[in-house]
Amino acid sequence: GQNIDQPTEMTATExxxxxxxxxxxxxxxxxxxxxxxxxxxxxxxxxxxVLDGLEEKGRFSSFLSRSxxxxxxxLKELQMKDSASYLCxxxxxxxxxxxxxxxxxxxxP
Amino acid sequence: DSGVTQTPKHLITAxxxxxxxxxxxxxxxxxxxxxxxSLDQGLQFLIQYYNGEERAKGNILERxxxxxxxxxxxxxxxSSLELGDSALYFCASSPRDTxxxxxxxxxxxxxxx
Numbered sequence: 001g002q003n004i005d006q007p008t009e010m011t012a013t014e015x016x017x018x019x020x021x022x023x024x025x026x027x028x029x030x031x032x033x034x035x036x037x038x039x040x041x042x043x044x045x046x047x048x049x050v051l052d053g054l055e056e057k058g059r060f061s062s063f064l065s066r067s068x069x070x071x072x073x074x075l076k077e078l079q080m081k082d083s084a085s086y087l088c089x090x091x092x093x094x095x096x097x098x099x100x101x102x103x104x105x106x107x108x109p
Numbered sequence: 110d111s112g113v114t115q116t117p118k119h120l121i122t123a124x125x126x127x128x129x130x131x132x133x134x135x136x137x138x139x140x141x142x143x144x145x146x147s148l149d150q151g152l153q154f155l156i157q158y159y160n161g162e163e164r165a166k167g168n169i170l171e172r173x174x175x176x177x178x179x180x181x182x183x184x185x186x187x188s189s190l191e192l193g194d195s196a197l198y199f200c201a202s203s204p205r206d207t208x209x210x211x212x213x214x215x216x217x218x219x220x221x222x
Contacts, residue, residue: 042213099152
């Protein structure tokens with residue numbers, strides 16, 4: 001089974017830094033993905049963590065603590081185009097991505 | 110463009126009908142996944158095929174079925190449609206069967222009236 005918890009909505013200012021947290025309980029855990037989804041569009045891959053620690057990729061970083069069932073996505077130098085939903089997705093048994101309901105991020109001027 | 114192609118983009122039909130959604134994976138990808146996204150639910154995993162064989166099953170209703178053909182394209186069949194089946198249906202593909210980045214198509218928006 002799986003249980004994923006993310007904040008429903010967040011608001012941040014252009015140029016700022018925002019951290020989106022995700023806690024999960026997933027059997028057969030094989031890593032955690034973060035996807036970005038603009039309204040009505042396909043999810044796009046942002047990051048994948050399989051080991052504990054921080055993975056940095058440009059303005060986006062993702063952190064994983066497997067023992068705590070916790071991950072976060074850090075977005076720096078926010079831009080208006082970063083307004084989207086951010087989906088935390090633990091990988092279960094190597095196959096299925098179990099998506100949370102996502103965090104809707106609004107970036108304001 | 111992810112390289113995953115889904116057709117049609119939009120589908121409007123009536124309750125009780127049957128529809129088929131089609132997905133062509135990225136070139137070289139062997140796995141195809143189907144997801145349903147409705148307004149009040151997140152992305153729900155339905156089913157995965159790998160190289161023509163069913164690999165994993167999620168929250169797929171018995172009225173729904175899928176298959177993957179020898180050319181690796183996949184079809185999702187939805188029958189006896191109900192109003193609650195109205196949703197965005199996404200297909201994703203990945204190179205292998207486990208622990209891969211999944212690349213999503215643009216989705217098929219199904220409206221059941």
